Amino acid sequence: MFDPLAGDSGTGTLTIAEAAAATGVSTHTLRYYERAGLMRDPVARATSQHRRYSADDIRWVTFLTRLRTTGMPIREMARYARLAGAGEGNEAERLALLTEHRRRVLERLDEVQRNLAAIDKKIAVYQERIDR
Amino acid sequence: MFDPLAGDSGTGTLTIAEAAAATGVSTHTLRYYERAGLMRDPVARATSQHRRYSADDIRWVTFLTRLRTTGMPIREMARYARLAGAGEGNEAERLALLTEHRRRVLERLDEVQRNLAAIDKKIAVYQERIDR
DNA sequence: CTAGGACCTGGAGCGCACTCCAAGTCAAAA
DNA sequence: TTTTGACTTGGAGTGCGCTCCAGGTCCTAG
Numbered sequence: 001m002f003d004p005l006a007g008d009s010g011t012g013t014l015t016i017a018e019a020a021a022a023t024g025v026s027t028h029t030l031r032y033y034e035r036a037g038l039m040r041d042p043v044a045r046a047t048s049q050h051r052r053y054s055a056d057d058i059r060w061v062t063f064l065t066r067l068r069t070t071g072m073p074i075r076e077m078a079r080y081a082r083l084a085g086a087g088e089g090n091e092a093e094r095l096a097l098l099t100e101h102r103r104r105v106l107e108r109l110d111e112v113q114r115n116l117a118a119i120d121k122k123i124a125v126y127q128e129r130i131d132r
Numbered sequence: 133m134f135d136p137l138a139g140d141s142g143t144g145t146l147t148i149a150e151a152a153a154a155t156g157v158s159t160h161t162l163r164y165y166e167r168a169g170l171m172r173d174p175v176a177r178a179t180s181q182h183r184r185y186s187a188d189d190i191r192w193v194t195f196l197t198r199l200r201t202t203g204m205p206i207r208e209m210a211r212y213a214r215l216a217g218a219g220e221g222n223e224a225e226r227l228a229l230l231t232e233h234r235r236r237v238l239e240r241l242d243e244v245q246r247n248l249a250a251i252d253k254k255i256a257v258y259q260e261r262i263d264r
Numbered sequence: 265c266t267a268g269g270a271c272c273t274g275g276a277g278c279g280c281a282c283t284c285c286a287a288g289t290c291a292a293a294a
Numbered sequence: 295t296t297t298t299g300a301c302t303t304g305g306a307g308t309g310c311g312c313t314c315c316a317g318g319t320c321c322t323a324g
């Protein structure tokens with residue numbers, strides 16, 4: 001049976017399946033992200049060697065998904081994770097990374113919007129052709 | 133040497149290299165798109181068997197790039213190309229395809245914008261932490 | 265006549281981000 | 295004690311969209 005506290009001794013952590021449910025990424029992907037160096041530090045383990053995700057881990061993964069959804073490559077996320085995992089002192093570098101990402105996202109958004117506008121025109125043409 | 137009219141007899145068509153320059157996609161990709169069934173009809177050939185792109189082909193490829201840039205998968209572009217290549221009578225279906233694409237693009241734009249807003253907050257936090 | 269360069273083809277290779285597999289471990293229920 | 299099922303691992307496989315390769319043809323310039 002499913003036991004949310006299995007091996008957890010009531011410390012409020014989540015199993016990988018629960019973390020997957022909480023973040024919306026698959027368990028496969030959670031392991032993949034860890035292997036790819038996206039977790040700052042390796043996820044904690046129960047005595048059974050099973051992963052135990054803290055609330056902080058969940059928040060981190062959630063932020064990772066925001067970076068992914070906006071198109072940041074895994075390599076760059078790994079770089080950001082390395083910086084974040086190194087502790088204080090590199091905030092400027094982290095800021096630069098995020099700011100540059102933001103710039104690219106806005107650029108891309110603009111490109112998509114411009115292309116969508118052209119598609120909209122085509123749609124209007126079909127619409128009119130059909131209405132007649 | 134480069135000769136824009138090579139084998140062209142002045143019919144105003146473009147070689148694959150020129151078509152690539154005109155549309156911004158590589159010659160590799162132009163051939164790939166044709167193989168993938170994205171060209172409605174096979175591109176015309178000179179007697180040398182070299183491709184000759186018409187102004188209409190160029191416009192079509194340009195539109196294809198708009199679909200691609202906005203995230204339409206090649207499979208769906210192929211479906212659209214099949215409809216467009218079949219001549220008149222399926223305008224409603226083409227319209228539905230484009231309209232559905234448009235809906236998904238807007239959905240995706242919204243998702244990206246929401247996630248970018250969350251990243252912006254993080255940027256603001258770093259900005260403030262550094263300003264102090 | 266030869267060399268160069270743009271083009272042709274089928275098919276292989278690549279980078280990315282997962283996604284899955286096989287064989288094994290572990291804890292708890294039956 | 296056996297079974298169940300969630301988990302573990304390293305590594306293989308997948309789908310996508312190109313991108314490139316090898317070997318060949320054709321046309322033009324020298």
